Amino acid sequence: MLYKNMQSTDSEAGVAQRPRQNYVGQRVLRVENPPLLRGHGLFIDDMPVKAGTLHAAILRSPHAHAEILSIDVTDAISLPGVRAVVTGQDVAAMTDPLIVGFATPMRYHGIAVDRVRYVGEPVAIVCASDRYLAEDALDHIRVEYRPLPAVVDPIAAAASDAPILHPAVGSNVVSYREFRHGETDKAFAEAKRRSEIVITYPRNSITPIEGYAVVAEHLLDSGGYDVISNFQGPFSLHPVMARALRIPGNRLRHRSPPNSGGSFGSKLALFPYIVILCIASRLAGRPVKWIEDRLEHLAAASAAPNRVTRIEAAYDDDGIVSALRLKHWDDHGAYLRAPMPAPIYRMHGLSTNAYGIKHVDVFNHILVTNKCPTGAVRGFGGPQLYFAVERMMHTIAGELKLDPLELIRRNLIPAGSFPYRAPAGALIDSGDYQRLIDETVSGGGLDELRQRRDTARRQGKLYGIGFAVVVEPSQSNMGYISTLKTGIERERSGQKDGAVAAATVSMDPLGTVSVVADSVPQGQGHQTALAQIVADQLGVKIEDVVVNLEIDTQKDGWSIAAGNYSCRFAPAVASATHLAAVRLREKLARIAASSLNVPPDNVEFADRKVFARDNAENWLSLHRVAGQAHWSPASLPDGMAPALRESVTWSAPELTPTSARDEINTSLAYGFGFDFCGIEIARETGEIRIDKYVTSHDCGTILNPGLADGQIHGSFAAAIGASLYEEFSYGEDGSFLSGTFADYLVATAAEMPKLDILHPVQSPSPFTRLGAKGIAEGNQYSTPVCLANAVADALGRGDITVPLKPAKILEWISGDEAKSRSVAAKASPKGSSINGEGLAYVAGDPQTVWSALLNENGLRAAIPGCERLERVGENAFKATVTLGVGPVKGSFKADIGLSDLDEPRSAVLKGVLSGLLGTASGTGLLTLVPQNGGCRIDYRYEIHLSGQAAMVGGRMVNAAARRLINEFFLRFAASLGEVNRAGTSLPSWRARIKSLFGAQQ
């Protein structure tokens, strides 16, 4: 869509074409831009801090699951510049656990207390005079861990024999609920046809470029805390933090910086850091500043829950779906932290998406696993749900040999039935899905795309078209999370509903306007949108309006819903601000009415003036009217409050509590999105090329098309990431594998396809003041499944998982791999544990080799980089080794043991190494076989790596580990070669050391 720009300052061109006093709906240029473009933005790390402020660095767990046996901070605390080292025990002693939305014995303090449960979990905090020194001190904290078995897969975690993360809970399924809306079982029993598919949705996030940042100060005098952070809300977490800190709510002062570098939901989850840094400040006796770095963010900030969904559909021969059954296993990582598991419940009311499906059952398993805890991520439960529903619709179309779009059309909620109450409770306010689809099909060029597919297929290409429709909820009902409680529990704990928005609009004596509202934007342009709304109401120029959204919880109006999430802005903040501006306008009109000698509702506002509607000559300048309100309260109409300041709090009545039958209207407004795309898969490489992508949105009234399309483009890019590139990868042992931006892959401009955006229909919401709905999340829902559907179409394949990595796709499209002509192919090593096998020929008979293995000297000679080795038990040794590849080296403490001894035939060699680069534990089975007068050692090994090297080493760690194993045997062989030369009939045994994964000869 093309819009004409509207300038935000008079000094720039373009003002002449401006329609008089009508900013809303125009492409007004962002008032946020000028300082940001000049490098004058004020992000939290740009703000000055008090002299003496300390800098925090956080020690993090290298283990996915381990008991903390001891933490020794004595060396660290004595380093220069270090003021305090705070452990989980300290925090636990001074805080209460952070609560979640239901009663659970799980204890979460934001820092590990006696057990670590994911790689990256905070273990200790160093506060030092600068960040460099703080990081130095981390190296000197000694933590003794006892590793525990880890579980990362949600289905495995639900099994009865899974390692339990929270013994107090007793199960990894921390919440389970069954919801039955309508008569689903009956519908299934009566249905002619049924389909079932299983969906696996991965873990990802939208990793803002600015990470978390907190400056916390303990106030000795009041016992409270002053905090500045880029926390984004919801402020329902403010009481959670205050309670954890054991202080009254009003003693926790939180302020937002002027700028925040993106969030996409992520910065919600920084609230536990606020708590632990408050404690750190209290113990250190100084303000403490913490800037999260990228490694910390990727490993330990937050992620959207990964999910497994088994979805079943009941339908007839025409493809009319009568019922759905959804079983979700929603994986929240190591701890549930508020407001989790909100995403699954935010979407609950919309379990039937845009369809008129009457019956739906939903079974929710909420699980914990040894991964980073989850949090909000743009889309908030939608991508997972709609991936299942929309894949199902395509599957049904495939079963019936129907065009998927035809199937979608047959099932859509009929136009004219809005507001429509979905079976699980969503009250979908407005829309015309059929018309939007029709216009998108023609406007977006679907017919031409279908021809393109035909042509491509005729040429033998793998070409597919995908579709997706999504209902896009905005402005969350603060009561929806209670849906996870039973009706009885809800009654007991008290009803929850609504969502309060707050705004204040003031006019000063010179007639210029200030706006304060309870949004915490991270770049969405809310200042611009609010200035547009207010300027229109008050007849001022946009530059007469200053919007300050740096919420200070001690001074500004806020309630629990405050913040910036779930597309709250357009429906809620804009409504509250609009209402406040209208009230101010009414007041000004009343004041002006007597001077203009007209009734108040005949007073018009434009061009910084108020005038009589019928007589433009009869006018007053706005600043005169404003001045009167400030300077002469006595002259104001009877009963009118002096001065000009209107504060509004607003909550929509449609946001009702969860019904006794568990129906919940989770959101206030519901937009609609429809996407289609054409993709081609390269047969040679498995790479996907997005040939065309069309996205069409109905978000009600568009406040500013520049801002709206910016949200669509941004969401689309994040969704392309989720579809093709981004994934937080974990090994089966819980090791974290995508710890850098070289491994967690964010799409760049070079990867982004062209996006066609359409807004063919605008169905204003009857429930919001301006008719506006959210727009920022739609593509998060639609794009991954639209692309997956296109890939399914191209390949004629059902099971499609994202991210769509070329290696995976190539396996889908290629048959068996060409066999090797020489050696029988061995299965390549899988997963994170590094395993392999090899063989080494050594001089000496098995007995000689055997004794060398069990002997300090033999081991010392074999272990690469062995500096010290001593026997500590019959077959147990302790060693200090320096290991690494090239310049990447580190000192490790090693515990080595030999067991399962079957002299001189086989033994099991176990080693556990820990050092600053991380930890490694390995088991090797050695078998000694006499051969040609020498001895052949067959070895199999499995190694688990965790910590820094595994996190950031990406593609190189496995190779490094294998190399070190091979080196061990090389050295062992070499040492024996010197012991016993007699058996060296093998020419150049060194060259014959073979390993499957090392250099094969």
Place this chain on the structure above:
Amino acid sequence: MKPANFDYARCERVESALDLLAEHGDDARIIAGGQSLMAMLNMRLVRPSIVVDIASLDELAYVKEAAGYVEFGATVTQAAAEAWPALRKRVPLVAAALPHIGHFQTRNRGTICGSLCHADPSSELPLCLATLGGDVVLRSRRKKRVVGALDFQIGLLSTAKQPDEMMVAARYPAARSGWGYAFREISRRHGDFAIVALAAVVGDGKIRLGVGGVDDKPAVHEWDDMDDDSLADALNDFAWDLGGGDDIHATARYRREMVRRLGKKVIGEARQCRS
């Protein structure tokens, strides 16, 4: 993510760098472009006691044509090499490979020799040097020596360079008339390290294929020129020999497939562009 402590020396002469290397040995780290080293320092994967900065050694900022090869001094950046007018003609393989290395901002500082010394198994420049059979020139206070590419890079991030040595230059054999050169790589995003990188040289009745990103270091195989069927078998054998492993970006099988499929392509391209 801040480096551990180290001393720092900015060298104005090669000799001063060599002195420091002789004095500190393995505890010293040269910094050239810093495009690999700095990230490792920031992550504390390397903790040298002294960082020896050679970036301002102008005497090594030269590209020189010599008999049969082109020599890049140690401080020639990848961007400077790209801008060298004769590059495409004299070392077409390097010209084709350079744009794949990171981004223009990283090439503005990253050096040719730094990439060779870093010895990343996926890197383009070591692959080109190995495939072309080039040399590197190492100097220490003790001596100067010339080492062949295959002897130089001995494994993952590991080279035959002794702690007191620095690389002063790299010699890439110049294009021969009648020979063809081609380069290809597959990576997840633009500028990423290659999942598989392939360099092909065809001439004199031989085919030479270098593969990066699969084994611990570039692997090079040479065959007599052959027909397509035999080539497919040869590439299949080569792919299996290389092994390779799974990582989060690609599987071992994918890497083998790329050796087979793109190997054929890149050899075809090299045949085509024989001049």
Place this chain on the structure above:
Amino acid sequence: MQVLKQSERHRVRFTLNGERVEGLAEPRMLLTDFIRHEIGATGTHVGCEHGICGACTIRVNGKAVRACLMLAVQAEGKEIETVEGLAAKDGTLSALQAAFHRNFALQCGYCTPGFLMSLVDYLEKNPNPTEADIRIALSGNLCRCTGYAEIVNAALEAAREIQALSASK
């Protein structure tokens, strides 16, 4: 040759956007930290400290580079340009900045200084780029807000404008 000792602060002097500046830095201090926290020019941002996000892109002696992959002591004597130097002294936005403004090419603005500095450098050397050129040139800068479409448009528009301007001169 002088060896700068660790744990000691050493004087570092360079030109920042045409003005001479100086401060003290330990050898290990990153140039990003020095520019931001010693000099106080906080327009240059930090997003990864391993060279990938591009938020810290600045120009050193006329070339765009990653400030997070340089030590402060390496900036000694150099000419450094950052986002603060792009607008005219009176605050007038440069053609590129104005194009970003017109095109909604920024949202949170955290990545923006890096994009601007990359593009200033790129357009100076490649005044007539295609869209594909721009996309590749920008592959070293991550933005999570905008989806890049408007950034690419802004870059192309600015390139045309700068061309036209220099043609008219």
